[in-house]
Amino acid sequence: MIGLIRKWDNLKSLITLSFLFGWCCQTLAQTVCAPSALDSLLGCMTRVVSTTRHVVQEKVYLHFDNTGYFMGEKMWFTAYVVRADGHRPGVRSRVLYVELLNPSGDVVQRRKLKIDGRGHAHGDLSLDSLYGAGFYEVRAFTRYMSNWGGPACFSRVFPVFRAPSTLGAYDPVMDERSYRRRLPDFREADTLHRSRLNVSFYPEGGRLVSGLRSRVAFQVSDGSGRHVHAAGELLDGDGRVVCRGSSDSIGRGVFTVPSSCDGLRFRLRDARGHIKEFPLPDPSSEGCVLELPPCFDDSLRFSVRGTASYRDRLLGYMLMNYGRVWTCDTFRVGSGYHKSYLRDSLPEGVNQLTVFDGSGRILCERLFFLFPKPSPSDTIGIKSETARLTPCGKVRLRLRSVPGSVFSFSAMDGGTVFNGRGPSVKSWLLLSSEVKGYIEDVGYYFESDDSVHRRASDLLMLVQGWRRYDWEELSGYRPRSPEEWHPVEDTLYVTGRLRSVKKSLPVDGIPLKAYVYSGGSHLDGATVTDSLGRYAFSLPDVWGEWNLQLKAGVKKLKSRYLLTVDRRFGPPARRLSPYECRALPVLPSDLPLLPDTMEFDTLPLLSLSERLHKLPEVDVKAKRRFTDGARAAWATEKRGQYWADVYYDCDEETERYLDEGKEIPLFKDWFMGRVEFADLNNLLFFPGIDVKGALTPVELAVAKDTLVREGGGLSDEEEETEAIANGGECQDEDYIGRYKGHPIVWILDNVYAGGGGKLAMKVPAGAKTKKNDVSFPVFLDEAKSVYITEDPGASASYHYPPFAEEVVTVFVYSHGASTRRSEKGVRRTFFQGYNVPSTFEMPDYSLMPPAEDFRRTLYWNPDVRTDGKGEAIIEFYNNSSCREIRISAEGVTPDGRSIFNE
Structure with missing residues (x-):
C-alpha cells in the first residue's frame, strides 16, 4: 500500500508564487508614507520585474503526424511545453491535458499525459468513435495555463473527412450538412452583432x-x-x-x-x-495616446502625447518581450515625448510597450512585431539515401540538426495529403501564441523584413494583439484573488472542495479520507479541509483509470455536504474563424525521391484477403437457443451508435454536475437543458413508460401539482401523465416531445418506449406495441448514454404501423437500476491517471512479402535524437502505392530555438 500525501498545505507551497500578484498589491497598500511620483513608478517597475521572474507562464505546441485525417484513423502528436520567457524547457508542470472538440465545441476525447524533464510528451487521439465529418479542434494546456484563459492554450483545427467506402479509396469528403444543423453550438458567442457589412475599430494605444x-x-x-x-x-x-x-x-x-x-x-x-x-468608440476626456508607426529603416520610434493634466506628470514606460522586461524608464510628456531605438538593439518577435502612471494603471499600450532573423541552425536538413520509391520498399533518410537535439518526425503519403501545412513550431511560439484569434497564412510574416511585410505585421498587431501578460495585474493595480488561481501540477493531484448545502454549516477542519484503487492496487490517505473547505491529495505516477472514493467525517450531517472534484478547468470552446474551417492549399513535395513507374506497375502485391489464413470448416449440429448472451448483445449500444448523429455520455454528464457541487437533475430537465433543439412540452414523464414505484409518494404529489395549469383541469396529455404517475400505462400513441419540430420516438435499451406522434393508421384492436420491462430513467445518473438521429429509418424496426410525419429517434440506454442511492457524505467517482500512449506500428517487409498497404502516415517517431555530429538515421517502409513522400520534422532545442524542416 502506498499512502497519498496529505494536507492542503502541501499543495499550497506549489502555488505561493501564483499569489504574488495579490502580495504585491498588499505590500503597496501597507506603505506608511505617501510615496513620491518617482518612488511610485519605481515601485511598479520593481513589482513587474519581480513577478515576471517568479511567475513564469508556460506555452505548449503540438506537432502532428499529418495535416488532415479520415474518420477511423489515429491522430499522433508530440507536445513541446516551454517557458514563455525565452521558449526554453524547464517548466514545473508535469501534467498535460489534450482535448479533441467536435465542430460544435463539445469535448469528445481527453488525454492526460506526463511531461518529462525536457518538456516533452507524446500521445494519440482515436478518430474511430466520431459521429460525423467536419472541422475538429485539438487544444492542449496545463492546469497552470488555464489561469490565463483560452488564448494561453494551444489550439489547431483539422479537417476530418468521411471514412473511405473501400480500403484505400481516400476521397476528401466532408459532408458538411455536418454539425451546423445537427448539433447545438456550445462555442463562445460572437460578440459582434453581425450584418451584411461590419467593422471593428482598434485605436492605437487602446483608446x-x-x-x-x-x-x-x-x-x-x-x-x-x-x-x-x-x-x-x-x-x-x-x-x-x-x-x-x-x-x-x-x-x-x-x-x-x-x-x-x-x-x-x-x-x-x-x-x-x-x-x-x-x-467610432467614445473618446476619453483625459489621457494619453501612443503612436508607433511602422518604420522602414533601421530604427524604431514611438511618441506619447497627453492632455493638459498629464503633460507635467512623471510617467513611466516599459518594454517587455515574451514576459521578460527588456527596458524601462520614466519621462514627462510635455508637448510630446519621443523615443527611438535601433531595431537591432531590440529583441526579436512580439514586444509589448506599456505607458503607465504611479499607481500601475495603463495609460496606453500596444504590441509590435520585429522580424526574427532566420538562422541555418533552425533548419532540420533531410537527405534521402534511397534513390527510388518502390511499393513496400525501404526508405532511408539522413537527418542533420543541432547536435544532441530531440525532435519528432513524420513521413506521409503525398498522394493522400488533402490539407496544407498549418503553423510551424517557430510561427506558433513566436507569433500565433501571442495574439488573439486565427492568423491566416502565419508563415507570411516570417518570409521577409521588407516594407510590405512590416506594414502587414503592424496591422496584425493592432487588430489581433492579445496581452499574454496583463500589465495591470503584474503591477498590482488590479490584483487577482488567490482563490481564482489554478496551481502548478508538478505531479498528479486529487483536489476539490467540501461544500455545505446550508451556509451555516462549517466546512473548515473537516476530516476527509480518500481511497484510490484499481485491480489489486490501492492508495489511501487522510487530510483536513482548510478554511474554504478545500482539500488536496498528491499521488505517485499512476496510469489508466482508477476508482476514487472520498469520505467526509461529518457523521449525522452527511446528507448536508457535497464533495466536489476539480477537473473541469478547461477553457471555454472558442469561436472558430471561417478561414480555419477550410482546407489549406497543398504545396509541392519537398523530398527528392524518384518513383519508378515500371516497378509500381509490375510488382506483385499480396491482397489483404490472401493474407488471412482460413481454418477447416466444421459442421456443428445443435438446437438454437435464445440465451442471455444473445439478449445482452441486443441490448448493447451498437444499434444507437450505428444510427447516431449526436451522442451524450450521461455518466460524464452526471460527474460534471457533482464536480460543480450540484444535485443530480431529473433526466427530463437535463435533456431539455443540454439538447438545445428539444421541446418536451413541460411534461415530467413520457407516455408509454411505466414508472410505477419510481417516485416516492411526496415526489408523486409534487409531480401532480406541477402538471396542473392555471385555470384548473388537465389536458389529455396531462391525464396520461397522471395515470402513469399512479402506476398505469398510457394507451394513446400521441407524441410527447419534439426535436427540431419533429416528434421524438423514444427507444429505451433497444426497445420501443413510446412517442412518435400521431400514427398513420390506428393499431388494430388487441395489438400491442413492444414495452420495456426497465423503468425509464427518472434521474440523469440512471441513464448511461443517449444517441440522437434524424434518420427516419432508425425507428422502423420498433413499431408496427407507420407514423404520419417524419420522426427523430432518441436511443436511451440505462444502467438498469438507480445509482444515486448511495451512502451520504461519500463521493464515488473515478480518477484518470496518465494515459498510456499507443505505439506506432508499421509492417516489416524484410520479413514478409509486399502486400496491399494503405497507410497514409508511413512513419511516425515522436523521439528522434541526433548524435554528437548532429545526425540521425531514419528507416521505414513505403506503402503499396505511395509515389510522393512528404516530411514534417519539428522540435525545440534546450536553448529555446525552434527547429523544423523547410
Missing part, C-alpha cells in the same frame, strides 16, 4: 482621447465573419470628410483621427456598392 490625434486600425467583415475589401471615409459631426482609408485583401486598414474626435463616424462602401456608417 481615443479628446483633443489628441491618433491612429485607428479597423477590420471589415461580412455576416459570416469573412473579410471584406472596402473603401471608407471618416466624417465629422457635420458630415464633412475628414480623411479616407481602405482595407486590404484581408479586410484590414488604418486611418488617422484628428485632434477633434467628437461625433465622428466611419462610412464604408464595399465592392457591391453597399454603404453603411459606423460610429
